[in-house]
Amino acid sequence: MNEPPTLARHLDGQREDIAKVVIAVAEVAAQLSAAISLGPLRGSMSQAVGRNTDGDRQTRLDVLADEAFAGALQDGPVLWYLSEERETVAMLNWEGSLAVAIDPLDGSSNIDANVSIGTIVSIYDALPDGDESFLRPGREQAAALYVIYGPQTAMMLTTGAGVSMFVLDRAHGEFLRAGQLYTIPAEATxxxxxxxxxxxxxxxxxxxxxxxxxxxxxxxxxxxxxxxxxxxxxxxxxxxxxxxxxxxxxxxxxxxxxxxxxxxxxxxxxxxxxxxxxxxxxxxxxxxxxxxxxxxxxxxxxxxxxxxxxxxxxxxxxxxxxxxxxxxxxxxxxxxxxx
Ligand SMILES: O=P(O)(O)OC[C@H]1O[C@](O)(COP(=O)(O)O)[C@@H](O)[C@@H]1O
Ligand SMILES: [Mg+2]
Ligand SMILES: [Mg+2]
Incomplete structure (x- = not known):
């Protein structure tokens, strides 16, 4: 049986800056997935550590995830970084070409109940101004993805030509492409x-x-x-x-x-x-x-x-x-x- 392509191989030939960001996100997601799967063995990750700008409760896991993603993207092509957990836009690399907005941990209040949670990422071409890079219609996005931490840890990715799914092979620490392009069934109740x-x-x-x-x-x-x-x-x-x-x-x-x-x-x-x-x-x-x-x-x-x-x-x-x-x-x- 042919091995399914890795995420890195799938991204070969695509925009290099976007590929770098997606791979950096995947690496952090694999680490987060390992931490999440240990649940209470890692101490209470849903412990409240503060409130974000919107007054939402911030858990230890929210903050941990935000720091991990910002840290990993620091060395990449990301000029502007906006996170649910930060009030303002951060400059990561002044030579970067991209603006990345992230919900580092979505649904984090579900962690103690062992229910699936996720990470959501939006990628734009950076504009000279940080705020302006995000205050624009979503149709201008260059790429978007989410990672779901569930029975499988999986990434759904689009760069504007359909949606591909990648599943984390924990044994090798790599995301592998699963199946072909995704289509939402029209018939459902x-x-x-x-x-x-x-x-x-x-x-x-x-x-x-x-x-x-x-x-x-x-x-x-x-x-x-x-x-x-x-x-x-x-x-x-x-x-x-x-x-x-x-x-x-x-x-x-x-x-x-x-x-x-x-x-x-x-x-x-x-x-x-x-x-x-x-x-x-x-x-x-x-x-x-x-x-x-x-x-x-x-x-x-x-x-x-x-x-x-x-x-x-x-x-x-x-x-x-x-x-x-x-x-x-x-x-x-x-x-x-x-x-
Ligand atoms: O408790 P409610 O009002 O049903 O809201 C649930 C919604 O809130 C969220 O948890 C918000 O996301 P965060 O955990 O990132 O704040 C969504 O995942 C979910 O759809
Ligand atoms: Mg959310
Ligand atoms: Mg969140």
């Missing part, structure tokens, strides 16, 4: 949302979820299954593997007017991957990759997954008020249009 916030949602989101819950008794005309891992990378990986839809909408709780997730280093890179896998990503209505962040740590509502489902959520936003009233079966416009 799973939705993911934190339903405990139902009462805080706007009417179009309530109506969409009501219709999923109504199953064959409602206008969707089919039954759905619900998932919520509370780990964005793990939700993305499930959707890339078997389709469905994820929603983290804005809601009426103080501080959630723009949802919870961060545009620059969570939503933009994941939207790039999702589109490259044939799916769609929006803030509910507008294409995520066309959105320009207002600030480095800006939040945004986030809806992504199989294309038809994402389009359907957008359509619910333009229904007349009477159509999204909380009465099952009223949405005549959608009757019989399964997606």
């Amino acid at each position: 799973e939705f993911a949302i934190n339903a405990s916030n139902y009462r805080h949602w706007a009417p179009p989101i309530k109506a969409y979820i009501d219709d999923c819950l109504a199953g064959t008794d409602g206008p969707a005309g089919r039954n759905f299954n619900m998932r919520w891992i509370a780990s964005l990378v793990a939700e993305t990986h499930r959707i890339l593997s078997r389709g469905g839809i994820f929603l983290y909408p804005a809601d009426a709780r103080p501080g959630y007017e723009e949802g919870r997730l961060r545009l620059v280093y969570e939503c933009a890179p994941l939207a790039f991957l999702v589109e490259q896998a044939g799916g769609a990503a929006t803030d509910g209505e507008t294409r995520m990759l066309d959105m320009t962040p207002r600030s480095l740590h800006a939040r945004t509502p986030f809806v992504f997954g199989s294309r038809d489902k994402v389009a359907r959520v957008a359509a619910y936003h333009s229904l007349p008020a009477a159509e999204i009233a909380p009465l099952f079966g009223q949405r005549g416009l959608f009757k019989g249009a399964a997606s």
Whole structure:
């Protein structure tokens, strides 16, 4: 049997600066994966050590991961580095050509429960100004990736020509390409949302979820299954593997007017991957990759997954008020249009 190509071999012939960053990220991810897999044997990694600029709780693992990635990228072609764990943009190498935004550890509150967590990375060509390098639409990204630390540690990577998957071979400490390009299945009946916030949602989101819950008794005309891992990378990986839809909408709780997730280093890179896998990503209505962040740590509502489902959520936003009233079966416009 032919050996699958290593990540380094896969990147041969691609832009050298991007390849260097991806390989440096992979090396840190392999080390993090080893530390994460030891769990409590390494001491409590979910221990709170402070709060980041947004007031989110920072765990020991968040800080450790941020320092490890920044340290590894220091010697590479990265001019600007923005992290969830840092207030401002850092200059790493003044001769560098790239700007890297990172969520070093996503879903870190799940670590003690032994649930999959991840790292998300967005790569742009650097502009002369640090902030300006990130305050631009996600469609200008040169590459994006995430690493999932789960039963397998795997990296999903796009440089704008589809999505490839690499799985960490722990015995050799190397990421190997697994299979061909990834495509999100169009047909799926799973939705993911934190339903405990139902009462805080706007009417179009309530109506969409009501219709999923109504199953064959409602206008969707089919039954759905619900998932919520509370780990964005793990939700993305499930959707890339078997389709469905994820929603983290804005809601009426103080501080959630723009949802919870961060545009620059969570939503933009994941939207790039999702589109490259044939799916769609929006803030509910507008294409995520066309959105320009207002600030480095800006939040945004986030809806992504199989294309038809994402389009359907957008359509619910333009229904007349009477159509999204909380009465099952009223949405005549959608009757019989399964997606
Ligand atoms: O607890 P909630 O509101 O359901 O939020 C869960 C979301 O928050 C996150 O954990 C945010 O990421 P961080 O752990 O990087 O802050 C996502 O992974 C997840 O989708
Ligand atoms: Mg996160
Ligand atoms: Mg994080």
